[in-house]
Amino acid sequence: MRDEALDFGDVGRLMPMHLLIDEDGCIVSSGPTIRKLTKGAANLTDSFVVERPHPGDGPAAAALAEAARNGARVFLRQIQTPFTVLRGHAVPVGRGRLLVNLGFGINLPQSVRQFDLTDADFAPSDLAMELLFLHEANAAATGALSHFNARLDEARRTAEADSTTDALTGLCNRRGLDAALLGLTRTADGTATRRQGDPAGHAVMHIDLDGFKAINDAHGHATGDLLLRHVAAVLVEQTRSSDVIARPGGDEFVVVLPGTTSIASLDSLAERIITRIEKPVALGAVAVSVSASIGIALSCDYPGVGHETLAREADAALYAAKRAGRGRVCRCTGFGAATVFKGPWRERPVLALAHDSRGGA
Numbered sequence: 001m002r003d004e005a006l007d008f009g010d011v012g013r014l015m016p017m018h019l020l021i022d023e024d025g026c027i028v029s030s031g032p033t034i035r036k037l038t039k040g041a042a043n044l045t046d047s048f049v050v051e052r053p054h055p056g057d058g059p060a061a062a063a064l065a066e067a068a069r070n071g072a073r074v075f076l077r078q079i080q081t082p083f084t085v086l087r088g089h090a091v092p093v094g095r096g097r098l099l100v101n102l103g104f105g106i107n108l109p110q111s112v113r114q115f116d117l118t119d120a121d122f123a124p125s126d127l128a129m130e131l132l133f134l135h136e137a138n139a140a141a142t143g144a145l146s147h148f149n150a151r152l153d154e155a156r157r158t159a160e161a162d163s164t165t166d167a168l169t170g171l172c173n174r175r176g177l178d179a180a181l182l183g184l185t186r187t188a189d190g191t192a193t194r195r196q197g198d199p200a201g202h203a204v205m206h207i208d209l210d211g212f213k214a215i216n217d218a219h220g221h222a223t224g225d226l227l228l229r230h231v232a233a234v235l236v237e238q239t240r241s242s243d244v245i246a247r248p249g250g251d252e253f254v255v256v257l258p259g260t261t262s263i264a265s266l267d268s269l270a271e272r273i274i275t276r277i278e279k280p281v282a283l284g285a286v287a288v289s290v291s292a293s294i295g296i297a298l299s300c301d302y303p304g305v306g307h308e309t310l311a312r313e314a315d316a317a318l319y320a321a322k323r324a325g326r327g328r329v330c331r332c333t334g335f336g337a338a339t340v341f342k343g344p345w346r347e348r349p350v351l352a353l354a355h356d357s358r359g360g361a
Contacts (some may be wrong), residue, residue, distance in 0.1 A: 015101050016123055017086070019044065023096035025061035033121040034102065037078055048076040051085065064090045064098055074100065084111055109136070166247045168225055169232035177246035180256050181307035184299070201300040203266055205255040206314040207235075207273065210291040210326040212251040219286055226283040227290065234276045238269065254314070261300045263331070270294045270329040278327070291327040293318055301333060 011018060011031070020029040025044040041047040045060050052075040055063035067074045068090040078084040088102035103126075104111045111117065164176030172180065184202050209231065216224035228251065235245045235253060244256040260266065273292065280289040295318030297310050313332045321330035 011099075014123060016121060017088075017102045019100040019102065020093070021061055021064070021098050021100065023061055023065070025059060028097060033117065036115050036117070036121070037080075037084070044076075047080070048078055048086075051075040051077050061098070064100060065092070068092050068098055076102065081114055083107060084114065169229055169247050171232050171235075171253070172244060172246035174246070174248040177244065177248060177254055177256070177311075178307070180244040180246070181311060184256065184258055184307065201259070201261040201298065203257045203260050203296060203298050204310050204314040205257070205266075205270065205273075206295040206297075206311075206318040207253040207255065208293050208318055208322065209251040209277070210293055210322070212290055215288050215290060219283075219288070223283050223286060223288070227281070227288060230281050230283065231277055231292075234273065238272050238276065254311075261298050266296055266298075266331070267329070270296065274327060274329070293321040293326050294329045295319070295321055296329065296331040298331075 011020075011029070016031040016033040018029075018031045019027060019034060021027055021044050027038065027042060027044060030038060038047040044050075044064075048060075050060045050063050053063050053067050053072060064074055066072075069092075071089075074088055074090055076086045078086070084107055085105065086102040087105045088100055090098045090100040093099045164172055164179060166173040181204070209227075212224065212227065215227060228247070231251075231253065232245070232247065235255060239245060239255055239257070242258060244258075246254045246256075248254060257266075257269075274294065277290060277292045280287050295314045295316065297313035297317060299310055302310055302313065317330040317332045321328040324330065
């Protein structure tokens with residue numbers, strides 16, 4: 001091809017991203033789109049670094065001439081915006097000149113935004129805008145799918161939380177309590193025996209309100225609900241954030257205390273809970289006062305058993321406390337006996353539970 005036959009005005013319309021360079025790398029002519037990148041640069045190396053074929057120590061134009069002879073692709077990285085890598089082919093057009101036709105390749109979306117390009121900046125035969133549309137449509141669809149999945153995941157987590165939460169108090173319900181106890185049993189029952197104070201152990205407190213039914217009957221369910229919320233707040237106030245508090249139903253509450261097997265600590269906590277619950281509280285237009293009975297079972301007293309047994313023992317201790325006079329605390333020892341006390345005054349063991357601690361009633 002003789003360059004005298006070339007009208008580079010027409011070439012610019014056909015190939016808006018072409019460069020015509022001489023053997024020294026000087027830009028003789030360029031397409032209107034490529035000029036938006038070169039911004040009037042006089043030499044190829046003022047705007048681009050030849051990435052492939054690598055010129056080594058030689059001039060950039062020589063590397064492009066070698067690629068033209070071999071029919072190899074050329075890759076030019078723009079100096080001002082290094083993420084922009086153009087790719088294309090070079091062909092000799094006579095008198096040592098090279099005609100290089102370039103495209104954006106996979107950098108098309110970023111380059112369109114970076115250089116504010118439109119459909120008019122590409123050759124009529126170029127599918128750049130169509131590819132860009134597909135890219136944007138895919139990005140939009142992916143974003144919408146990601147948003148949908150996030151909402152679905154959030155809905156799943158909310159449903160899981162709702163299924164384990166007591167709607168009235170915001171505490172765990174029976175299902176949440178079972179999950180907490182099962183998790184502790186799986187991690188704590190790994191050893192055949194436990195000793196008192198073992199940090200892997202845990203305690204279960206079963207709490208039942210004394211006198212709640214009378215208040216509920218006298219003042220109505222609305223007042224009863226307010227009282228249950230008040231007791232829930234007392235339990236949250238008196239326990240740690242790592243403890244699990246549940247309302248399995250009615251006026252019964254359960255507190256699971258991971259890592260707590262100290263008798264003194266449990267006695268102190270139980271005393272504080274009863275003392276706080278016994279304080280009169282104004283609920284709407286009425287002031288009410290209730291007490292509570294508490295049953296305690298420690299995992300270290302029941303090595304190798306499941307969480308159902310521990311919960312059953314705490315329940316048995318609770319009703320032993322109620323039989324002993326209410327407003328009391330009863331702890332199962334694991335050997336069919338229970339120690340009962342009220343407030344700071346420890347009393348002697350006064351009863352033995354009428355069942356084997358590792359069996360049924």
